[in-house]
Amino acid sequence: MGTQRNGYRKETFILSVDVGTTSIRCHVYDKEAKIRGTCTHKVSLLYPEPGRVEMDPEELWQSFVTVVKGAVQDQECSGKIRDSGFQMWQMEAIGISTQRATFTTWDRKTGHPFHNFISWQDLRAAELVKSWNQSCTMKSIHGVMKVLHFFTRQKRFLAASLVVFSTQHISLRLAWMLSNCPELSKAVNENSCCFGTVDTWLLYKLTKGSVHATDYSNASTTGIFDSYQMCWSGFLCSLLSLPLSILPKVQNTSHNFGSSDPSIFGVAIPIMSVMADQQAAMFGECCFDTGDVKITMGTGTFMDINTGAKPHTSVAGLYPLVGWKIGHSVVYLAEGNAADTGTAIKWAQELELFTDVSETETMASSVKDADGVCFVPSFSGLQAPLNDPGACASFMGLKPSTTKNHLVRAILESVAFRNKQLYDIMQRETHIPISKIRADGGVCTNNFVMQLTANLFGRKIARPNHFDMSALGAAFMAGLGVGFWSSQEELKSLHSVERLFLPQNRPQGGANQYTPVIRSWERALERSMHWYSNF
Numbered sequence: 001m002g003t004q005r006n007g008y009r010k011e012t013f014i015l016s017v018d019v020g021t022t023s024i025r026c027h028v029y030d031k032e033a034k035i036r037g038t039c040t041h042k043v044s045l046l047y048p049e050p051g052r053v054e055m056d057p058e059e060l061w062q063s064f065v066t067v068v069k070g071a072v073q074d075q076e077c078s079g080k081i082r083d084s085g086f087q088m089w090q091m092e093a094i095g096i097s098t099q100r101a102t103f104t105t106w107d108r109k110t111g112h113p114f115h116n117f118i119s120w121q122d123l124r125a126a127e128l129v130k131s132w133n134q135s136c137t138m139k140s141i142h143g144v145m146k147v148l149h150f151f152t153r154q155k156r157f158l159a160a161s162l163v164v165f166s167t168q169h170i171s172l173r174l175a176w177m178l179s180n181c182p183e184l185s186k187a188v189n190e191n192s193c194c195f196g197t198v199d200t201w202l203l204y205k206l207t208k209g210s211v212h213a214t215d216y217s218n219a220s221t222t223g224i225f226d227s228y229q230m231c232w233s234g235f236l237c238s239l240l241s242l243p244l245s246i247l248p249k250v251q252n253t254s255h256n257f258g259s260s261d262p263s264i265f266g267v268a269i270p271i272m273s274v275m276a277d278q279q280a281a282m283f284g285e286c287c288f289d290t291g292d293v294k295i296t297m298g299t300g301t302f303m304d305i306n307t308g309a310k311p312h313t314s315v316a317g318l319y320p321l322v323g324w325k326i327g328h329s330v331v332y333l334a335e336g337n338a339a340d341t342g343t344a345i346k347w348a349q350e351l352e353l354f355t356d357v358s359e360t361e362t363m364a365s366s367v368k369d370a371d372g373v374c375f376v377p378s379f380s381g382l383q384a385p386l387n388d389p390g391a392c393a394s395f396m397g398l399k400p401s402t403t404k405n406h407l408v409r410a411i412l413e414s415v416a417f418r419n420k421q422l423y424d425i426m427q428r429e430t431h432i433p434i435s436k437i438r439a440d441g442g443v444c445t446n447n448f449v450m451q452l453t454a455n456l457f458g459r460k461i462a463r464p465n466h467f468d469m470s471a472l473g474a475a476f477m478a479g480l481g482v483g484f485w486s487s488q489e490e491l492k493s494l495h496s497v498e499r500l501f502l503p504q505n506r507p508q509g510g511a512n513q514y515t516p517v518i519r520s521w522e523r524a525l526e527r528s529m530h531w532y533s534n535f
Contacts, residue, residue: 016475026067039070051123054116092274097280098198169223199274217279220322226308233267251325273477284473291435297443317384336422337378364409374524416452454501
């Protein structure tokens with residue numbers, strides 16, 4: 001594809017920016033979905049008090065502008081792959097993928113933020129969450145939902161009877177801010193307040209305040225969106241006294257959100273997609289069909305299954321999400337997560353069990369088993385299917401013969417065991433035949449974890465050539481919107497696999513060999529549960 005400029009035809013590209021928890025990255029993609037320029041900038045997290053995690057909205061915006069300019073033009077930038085001669089006018093569109101459930105609020109007239117971004121990791125609303133979950137109101141709601149389920153047999157009412165609030169959802173963190181930030185509550189009363197997740201803030205800044213919007217994938221992760229009715233939940237907002245007036249308009253994932261103001265990059269670039277990061281990774285992995293599964297193993301593990309045109313109603317803690325909406329077509333996902341995958345490996349590194357993460361594979365393979373040692377990876381509690389925020393992380397089964405290699409193997413095994421738990425509950429609950437499984441994220445570079453996961457699943461798992469799937473998914477979505485790529489079939493032809501892990505049932509690594517090990521690990525899980533009583 002080329003564009004006419006001053007009598008010459010020149011190649012054009014798609015820009016994609018992924019705003020993660022630790023870094024913000026911009027890539028320039030060509031027609032073959034190859035990265036032709038890239039720029040990375042570290043995200044600065046602020047910890048004003050124990051349990052509080054924030055980001056400066058203006059600093060994040062400046063970092064966004066820096067990485068876009070750095071990826072396209074010859075500017076000094078960490079992680080830069082140079083490809084001279086690019087011009088901003090060669091960028092056909094921009095796609096944005098962002099971390100989920102992180103939010104801020106700002107003045108509708110001035111654009112001035114009332115507070116920093118409150119991160120999805122922030123625990124300031126923990127007491128509020130606890131009091132709501134134990135309240136008579138919640139017990140009454142659960143009771144009513146049980147009665148409705150009894151009479152209607154609709155599974156969504158059964159799921160609603162089990163729902164509890166979480167600090168990871170925006171709902172009660174926003175309620176906390178409304179109660180504790182006088183400037184914010186004053187602006188709400190004067191109808192001059194905007195609420196937004198990271199994508200909404202960036203859209204607002206890119207368009208100089210003319211667009212206040214989000215997409216269905218981001219909205220569905222807030223905890224205040226009704227994925228069944230495809231709109232903000234009037235019931236939840238009323239229950240928690242959250243004003244609907246501050247919420248952004250929800251648009252399709254593939255949508256022309258407007259163009260960047262020419263003063264920012266020198267030209268107006270159409271903003272053709274915003275996506276939540278896990279949904280974007282799913283799209284980047286080309287998991288377009290019902291039954292496709294994607295496992296992202298990064299800071300945490302996120303396992304998503306494409307459930308097609310209907311949201312999955314879970315009683316085990318799988319979360320029904322909007323994957324994406326293109327035109328009138330909606331794709332839903334069911335998601336399970338384990339919070340402490342990369343966290344556990346980083347913790348072990350800081351304890352000096354190893355120097356470099358690349359050593360862990362060799363260390364784990366150097367011993368025939370973990371010598372009876374079990375590791376429970378629950379620094380942030382246990383998520384689905386156990387759903388216990390009060391669980392603690394632990395090593396069990398330690399003995400004088402235990403070495404560093406046994407400890408490292410136990411940690412890597414625990415990642416695969418949690419994968420197996422999520423996979424089993426996904427199969428049992430959704431009853432959807434699984435068609436293909438793809439893995440991405442930093443931890444998927446570990447062959448020991450990948451092979452053990454394939455063995456335990458009894459299924460082949462594909463690992464892609466490059467792992468920044470969230471950015472690729474947002475690029476694919478934006479590129480489809482401007483005709484840079486013609487169809488999802490074309491995108492599938494661009495997807496490349498670096499390695500296929502086939503299940504092996506050999507004595508050294510078969511699933512049967514692991515049955516007693518998993519049983520011991522499950523006992524360790526039970527003993528780690530309900531450790532902290534303040535949940």
